[in-house]
Amino acid sequence: MMDKFKQFILGVSPQLSLTSLEQLRKITVLKEYKAKDNLYEFGKIPSKFYILISGITKSYTILDNGNEYVNRLHNKGEVMGPLTALIENSEANFGIECITDCDILECTYQDFIHLSESDLNFGIFHRKYLELIYVSYIQRIKEFLSLSGLERYLKLRRRIPGIDTLVSQKLIASHLAITPIQLSRIRNKLKPKV
Amino acid sequence: MKGFIERISNTHPISENSWKELQKLVEVKTYPPKYKLDEPGKVSEKAYYLLKGVAKSYCTSQEGKKINSGLYTDNSYIAEFTSLILRKPPAVSTLETITSCTLVEANYNDFVKLTDTHSDLNIWHRKNLETFYITLQKQDLSFANFNATERYLNLIKEEPKIETLITQKNIAGHLGISQVQLSRIKKKLYRS
Numbered sequence: 001m002m003d004k005f006k007q008f009i010l011g012v013s014p015q016l017s018l019t020s021l022e023q024l025r026k027i028t029v030l031k032e033y034k035a036k037d038n039l040y041e042f043g044k045i046p047s048k049f050y051i052l053i054s055g056i057t058k059s060y061t062i063l064d065n066g067n068e069y070v071n072r073l074h075n076k077g078e079v080m081g082p083l084t085a086l087i088e089n090s091e092a093n094f095g096i097e098c099i100t101d102c103d104i105l106e107c108t109y110q111d112f113i114h115l116s117e118s119d120l121n122f123g124i125f126h127r128k129y130l131e132l133i134y135v136s137y138i139q140r141i142k143e144f145l146s147l148s149g150l151e152r153y154l155k156l157r158r159r160i161p162g163i164d165t166l167v168s169q170k171l172i173a174s175h176l177a178i179t180p181i182q183l184s185r186i187r188n189k190l191k192p193k194v
Numbered sequence: 195m196k197g198f199i200e201r202i203s204n205t206h207p208i209s210e211n212s213w214k215e216l217q218k219l220v221e222v223k224t225y226p227p228k229y230k231l232d233e234p235g236k237v238s239e240k241a242y243y244l245l246k247g248v249a250k251s252y253c254t255s256q257e258g259k260k261i262n263s264g265l266y267t268d269n270s271y272i273a274e275f276t277s278l279i280l281r282k283p284p285a286v287s288t289l290e291t292i293t294s295c296t297l298v299e300a301n302y303n304d305f306v307k308l309t310d311t312h313s314d315l316n317i318w319h320r321k322n323l324e325t326f327y328i329t330l331q332k333q334d335l336s337f338a339n340f341n342a343t344e345r346y347l348n349l350i351k352e353e354p355k356i357e358t359l360i361t362q363k364n365i366a367g368h369l370g371i372s373q374v375q376l377s378r379i380k381k382k383l384y385r386s
Binding site for chain 1: 279280311320332
């Protein structure tokens with residue numbers, strides 16, 4: 001389990017020393033969650049961020065019209081958390097719910113900020129990590145602007161193989177910002193013709 | 195340069211020595227309207243701070259349609275970050291001036307090297323990245339949550355002078371709607 005932790009951290013910042021890695025390990029706790037568990041309370045000021053070791057989760061919000069909007073389906077190895085709320089110390093406008101049973105590392109955000117600001121090694125890791133999530137977010141927004149529903153669906157299937165058997169079609173449709181009917185048409189088109 | 199200095203100290207004050215080092219990397223330049231700062235096929239090298247002017251970023255779809263993905267005014271950071279960070283040419287994005295623009299510019303690689311060796315610069319840069327992330331998240335939510343009329347009203351609220359600075363075509367592009375749709379929205383608002 002811990003090797004996955006090491007693998008993830010070094011994947012972002014390979015030059016992080018073993019001492020630094022140990023320090024980071026000290027402020028994280030491994031927890032097991034069941035499907036449908038929420039990691040923190042929606043609408044409350046959050047204090048933690050999470051690293052998904054195994055399982056699938058969704059980051060979601062409820063729109064003004066009452067519909068659910070899934071802005072990210074998380075796969076193992078990803079960092080998750082209401083980052084905007086953690087940075088601004090405001091109420092979480094996104095929730096995270098486990099879709100399958102999950103193993104998750106938890107870390108108090110302020111403990112991490114303390115490390116990041118007192119040890120430049122962590123500062124560099126933190127900088128690199130923010131760059132990565134910024135890029136992946138921008139790519140998602142550009143996909144919305146430039147790719148069709150079909151192309152977004154194919155990309156999702158490449159990122160999380162087996163996604164169709166792991167989560168409901170309704171959830172996938174919400175994540176792709178299309179209706180379940182549109183998704184079903186797309187899936188029919190992709191079926192090999194007899 | 196004043197706007198840039200103020201912005202730094204508002205985000206995270208840096209030492210005199212760090213400021214001296216940073217000054218060695220940056221340069222102030224003025225570009226004409228419609229100048230492409232970054233474009234598909236060319237690896238981006240520079241990050242910019244817009245002191246004065248209006249600039250936009252847009253993607254070109256496979257059918258050749260231009261779709262705006264960002265609109266920037268005085269005192270904002272602009273860059274083709276995906277290309278800078280991944281060191282790959284932008285696939286579909288262009289960063290272009292709309293009016294004449296005065297920019298503070300720096301080679302991003304050199305800049306990052308400097309932030310990796312100075313703790314105060316590292317914290318300052320991290321806080322900037324956090325702000326960029328928050329802006330993106332708001333943009334994402336805004337597209338999911340608001341209709342075009344609401345997005346137009348939000349834009350006017352955030353950039354009150356935008357109507358006088360850029361064309362209706364650019365505003366429509368930024369809102370992800372056609373010019374005809376924008377004109378209908380404005381008519382309706384004006385009537386009521």
